[in-house]
Every structure is written in C-alpha cells, then in structure tokens.
Amino acid sequence: QKEVEQNSGPLSVPEGAIASLNCTYSDRGSQSFFWYRQYSGKSPELIMFIYSNGDKEDGRFTAQLNKASQYVSLLIRDSQPSDSATYLCAVNFYGNQFYFGTGTSLTVIP
C-alpha cells in the first residue's frame, strides 16, 4: 500500500473557529488529492479535490497542495457542529490507484 498519513487527532475546535487538517503522502508520482468527510456508519462524501500546487477554495473549505513537500491540507473556516465527522485524505497514485489516509476525527464544540 502507498503511504498516506494524517494527523490522527481527535481534533476539537470551538464553533466559528478554523479547523486545520493535514495530510502527507509518500509517492511523488501522486497526481490528484481528495478530501472526504465520513459520518459514522456511512460512506465517504467528497468535499473537494485539488491537483495543482497552491490553494483551492470552495465556500468555507480551502484545500492547499504543496507537491514539493508532499503535503496537502484542508482548512474549514467558521466551523459548525455539523462539520463534526472524520475527514479522510485520499491520494490518486498514477491515475487509477486510490489510497486513503488514516483519517482525522473532528469535533466542533457549540
């Protein structure tokens, strides 16, 4: 298996704060990167994806990619209690091999 690592957490932030989630990956051949949210007992839901270096914003979410450092992050602004979930980083190696990180559990405290 390819290596995809996330800060394990759990991470707790107060409502309205910024939550920062990090992910590193082992293979420089990685092509695209995805952030999924998973609620207990459910399948992952796509939040956003990124494949170019830099930042990509979508509403309250910002993904940041640094291929030189093999690092991808997700920022959640104005965190809400409904954002409480496990966040999974997924990396697409060589076009058709998807591997997931260990996941970070996020709790947003009202």
Added chain:
Amino acid sequence: GAVVSQHPSRVICKSGTSVKIECRSLDFQATTMFWYRQFPKQSLMLMATSNEGSKATYEQGVEKDKFLINHASLTLSTLTVTSAHPEDSSFYICSARGRRDSYNSPLHFGNGTRLTVT
C-alpha cells in the same frame, strides 16, 4: 449522475458461509471498480481493483481466494466473501470510475455493506 448502488446494506451470516455483495453503477459505465474494507475507527483499506472483463488486482495481504471479485459487466461488480469468519466482520465499500472520468475525477462510492459474521 454517477450513482453507485451497493446491496445489501447490512448482512449477518454464520461462520463458514459465503456472502455476496453487489455493486452497480446506475447511470454510467464503470470501467474500474475499487473495493475497500473499513474496520471500526480505521480508515478505508483498498482490497482490490478490478477492470471490466479482467481479473482483479489484489492488494498485498488480501487473500484472492477468500475475497472473490467479479467485474463481468460495465455496470456490475461483485465481492464474495467465502467461508466467512468473525474476523471478516467489517464495513465493505465499493467505488467506481467511468469512461468519462479523468485521472483527476473523484471516486463514486456505494453506500457500503455492514457484514457481521456470527
């Protein structure tokens, strides 16, 4: 679009029996199917990747004779857990990619199957 249907959502079986899980792409042709397994409080672990009409490629440590994967058509893939044991109890999730998906496209996930072996 890009709906993946997985069935059953829950199954309980006795140790030693076999269980089949179906994964269907409802509105696209799934050229590649991925099968994942997830134990409680752990991440998704890729079990195997299958391309339509080809044998599945299994990840290291996954027994291909125990977890039989068939991808005979562009809309259906099945995972059969043979001679199931309690340690096979897990959440199994399929996902798919279609002809129109690029390498940047995300996976389309089924809703998962909760398998409990007693």
